[in-house]
Amino acid sequence: MFDNIKLEAILEWLNDKKAENIRVYDVENIIDYADAIVVCEGTADLHNKAIANHVLDMAKEHKLSVLGKAGLEFGQWILVDLGDVILHIFLPEKRNLYKIDQLFEQLSSHNKEGLPHDQTPNT
Template sequence: MKSEEILEVVVRAADDKLAENIVVMDVRGLTSIGDYFVVMNGRNERQMGAIAEGITQSVHKNKIPLKNQEGKDSGNWTLIDLSDVIVHIFSNDERSYYNLEKLWSDAPLVDISEWVTE
């Protein structure tokens, strides 16, 4: 499966679980660790867990290999590594603190409007 197809699966799953402020950065050419970073936040620890679970279930259903998952039990930040697509699920405070969007400001943003509900 192409990284763009994986990206769509991830964004749709996150949106289904009401993830907030989903941002996709195209980091191809900026780093060798992946093609896309997906950043989002949940309102609370329970919702963050539901978002992570929804993404991992969709990934499994679509036979996408999950390379690694970390931080699921921390309640502040979960990372889901799908090789070419790296997913970051933050609490509001942690997202502000790490500010990945600023750190990777050279990365173009991907238009995900057709994959999310308004």
């Protein structure tokens, strides 16, 4: 079941650190390992690391399980597995290179309930 409270908290934490181009994909009915995929960007590898570390710190503070993380040492593409929410933090050029948005848009197009939607930062 999709946990909107958890997702909203994660989006708030991303906004805290000025993550850019945040996109949320509802994949609950498409894949079996997550309900939502969140993709965002930082402006530099250090910015990506700061975003990821903030999410990890806040997850710990709120007693959310972190099942895995990868890419923190380089910061170009960081993955944080929060169970039913998978977070991808990219440098813009890596996001374009790997075309992850197109992947999830294609998956979602096969399932009317899994259509992607934009998430705009709260101001």
